[in-house]
Amino acid sequence: MKNPVSDKISKIKPSGIRKFFDIVNTMDDAISLGVGEPDFETPWRIRDEAIYSLEQGRTFYTSNAGLMDLKIALSDYLDRKYDLHYDPKTEMMMTVGGSEAIDIGLRAMLDPGDEVIIPQPSYVSYEPCTILANGVPVIINLKESDEFRLTARELENAITPKTKVLILPFPNNPTGAIMEREDLEAIAEVIREHDIYVMTDEIYSELTYQTDHVSIASLPGMKERTVYINGFSKAFAMTGWRLGYACAPAPILKQMLKIHQFAIMCAPTTSQYAGIEAVKHCDREVEDMKMQYNERRIYVLERLRDMGLSCFEPYGAFYVFPSIxxxxxxxxxxxxxxxxTEKVAVVPGTAFGDCGEGFIRISYAYSMENLKIALNRIEKFIKSLAK
Incomplete structure (x- = not known):
């Protein structure tokens, strides 16, 4: 018989995050600090709007690109939050989470052999999605000494005549690193000079703790060469609603929408109606969650350092990335x-790239009670290693 499975797919490794998540689900009294999912319930006013939409019988397909009312609300939201200006009619589309936007964005942009620069450690989907789109991943290993930021020199050294896209994953999963305006301005200069494109994944844009988030798409000359990815999962605690979006120059978005039409049809209708309420009226709820994340961030960082684990201070997302x-x-x-031994699940740094060796990812998107118990167990484990 012929091999029924694609060689390309067979060679892609499963997610290193899910391995430990699946194991911990079979263990009694185990605590997982491994999954990047808010422990907060979706704010009630968002859930209430979803219920109302169902009561009104809004259970049909939307347009492929998404509800116009939602895209208009999102356009206003991005304008007031990040100084981003997108046409809801031609430059915006709703997707099934940010992950779908990453997938179809790369498929819409890449021809076989095109190179995609991926800074690592970073989210597990970028490299396999590049391969699925017949692109060639080019990895930049970020350094703890640079606070896991991408430098212009590193980018310059990685560019070749085949480079098409840079993926810019900040605020970063798994490190919690951020890029400030000066960092982005230096990166943008290299991008414009070499005439390449950017896919910027800003799913954690609401969760920065020292400085306001800046999008590279807001810098001069960058909107026309940037695919902007975001979603509702992290900031609005809406992981299960599967609602994301992409903003891009009209010629790119047109091709992304074509793939979306044939593969997906549209993002969930109920989630889209809920999303309108989220971006219009939930700033306070997001800020409240952010304040609690920051308290947890400070607590976890101090506990890890007290245990003797080196850890740079993360200023974004809801992860710490201590060295072990x-x-x-x-x-x-x-x-x-x-x-x-202690029934605490964390994620090996290598799940996010080979340069993650020697690190683990801990999510603090969990209750303070669970964090205290888990960190006590980690401290006990660390002490046992010294005996």
Whole structure:
């Protein structure tokens, strides 16, 4: 018989995040700090609007690109929040989470052999989505000494005549790193000079703790060469609603929409109506969640440092990325032993790229109660290694 499975797909590794998540679900009294999902319920006013839309019988397909009322509300939201100006008719579309937008954006832009620069550590989908789109991933290994920021020099050194797209994943999962305006201005200069494009994934844009988030698409000459990705999962605690969006120059968005039409049809209708309420009226709820995340961030960082684990201070998202090199264990060994002995799940840094070796990702998108219990167990584990 012929092999029924694609060689290309077979060679793609499964997500390193899900491995530990699946194991912890089979263990009694285990605590997971591994999944990047807010522990907050979706704000009630968003849920109430979704219920109302169902009561009104709004259960049909929307247009492929999404509800116009939602895109108009999003356009206003991006304008007031990030100084971004997009035409709801031609430059915006709703997707099934930000992940779909990443996938179809790369498929719409890449021809076979085009190179995509991916800074790592970073979200697990970028590299496989590049391969699925017949692109060639080119990895830049970010450094803790640079606070895991991408530098203009690193970008310049990675560009070749085949480079088509830079993926810019900030605020960053898994490190919590951010890029400030000066960092982005230096990157933008290189991008314009070499005539390449950017896919900027800003799903954590609402969650920065020291400075306001800046989008590279807002800088001079960058909107026309940027695909902007965002969504409702993190800021609005709407992971299960599967609602994301993409903003891009009309010629690119037109091709993205074509793929979306054939593969998806439209984002969930109920989620779209809920999304209108989110971007219009939920600034306060988002700010309240952000304040609690910041309290947890400070607590987790202090506890890890008190245990003797080196950890740079993350200023975005809801992750810390401590070094476990002092233990002499690999990332996978550490995470496996911690789960087996103390029933705490974290994610090995290598799930986010080879340069994540020697680190683990801890999510603080969990209650303070669970964080305290989990960190007590981690401290006990660390002390046991010194015996």
């Amino acid at each position: 090199k002092s233990t002499g264990m690999s990332s996978d060994e550490f995470a496996t032993a911690l789960l087996n």
